[in-house]
Amino acid sequence: MIRGCGVVRPKPWEVDAELWAVIEPLLPKVERRIRHPGRKRHPDRLVFQGILFVLHTGIAWEHLPKELGFGSGTTCWRRLAEWTEAGVWPRLHEILLAKLHSANALDFSRAAVDGSHIRAFKGGAKTGRSPVDRGRTGSKHHLITDATGIPLAATLTGGNRNDVTQLIPLLQAVPPVRGKRGRPRRRPDAVLAGRGYDHDKYRRLVWALGVKPLIARRGTEHGSGLGAQRWVVERVFAHLHWFRRLRIGWEIRDDIHEAFLTLGCALICWRRLASAQRRHS
Structure with a gap:
């Protein structure tokens, strides 16, 4: 203590x-064997x-x-x-999202997406030469959050992958969120993204999922107002990288790194749920 x-x-x-x-x-x-x-x-x-x-x-x-x-x-x-x-970590994350939804702590009016580079000293799957780290081997965490900064899903790619390539996979990775009567919620009403996601092809793909894309345009002046709403995803990255095992990719096996990433998202959800319960008690 x-x-x-x-x-x-x-x-x-x-x-x-x-x-x-x-x-x-x-x-x-796991049943223990009777003999030996x-x-x-x-x-x-x-x-x-x-x-x-x-x-x-x-x-x-x-x-x-x-x-x-x-x-x-x-x-x-x-x-x-x-x-x-056995798929424990995605199920844990899904259960905690349902509890947050039941407590009216999830806001699907919009979502925010972003990516973050990490070093990967041991290489392995889902690593690549990072263009923002002098070509060193790295990976990327990609994250989608609700409007309040609750992590809905995360993916892992090599450090050489463009953020926009994970926009559709992130939206599709959001699990069916239960917790209230009616059909589970899977899609936000809108998704906010920075200039790195500025591709009309992906705007059309987002619209096809029934989600409104709010993506900053390249070559335009700052001041669109999206940053005032997108900061929540940067805060979640800060919380995720408080877990020191996620600051650097030490795992050779990508499934183990992804397990830590999903577990980190679930623990953030658990803290938010405890905070919401304290406010209503």
Whole structure:
């Protein structure tokens, strides 16, 4: 626990009972063999906290402190890979979006999109020579948020991919958001984007999805007013990159990096949900 000014706050990788009640049912059940059961499986909750410790601190798996009780770095990595293959993180994100929608905390009147470069020292899939980092190997995080800055979806590409190529995939990656009566919500009314997304072809594709494109034009003066609404996506990038494991692409396997990216989005949603619940209590 963190102590300061008489207030005891949980460490960011500690999982409270409320959050664990959401996560535990999503984890695949592993039955222990009756004959030759082998070593008892390390508790899922402690292993998940070990995964969060790596996400928050950026520490290498092999340096995960055993004295904290999370299990070995190998155990945590294997469990992360197992849960990723089982699709746990997208389902967690979708459930939390539904809870936010039920609490009237989601605003689909508009969405904002943007991309952010990160270094990728180990290379691997979904990396490329970054034009904004002297041609060094990197990746890109692409993000779409609602009007208030709640992450709706994120994608990962090589650092050499143009932001506009992810505009349609981001809109299509928004899950069906339940939480209210009627059909699930999947599309915002409008999407806001900067000059890097200024292509008439993509405007037509966005319109075809039933979404109004509000995209700044190249060669025009600043002052369109879009920046006053698009800043929310930049704030979410700042929150995502507070997770040190997401500041640099250390993972050779792109599915593991994407798992951390989706988990980071889900944790931001959980914090916003807790804030919304406090306001209404």
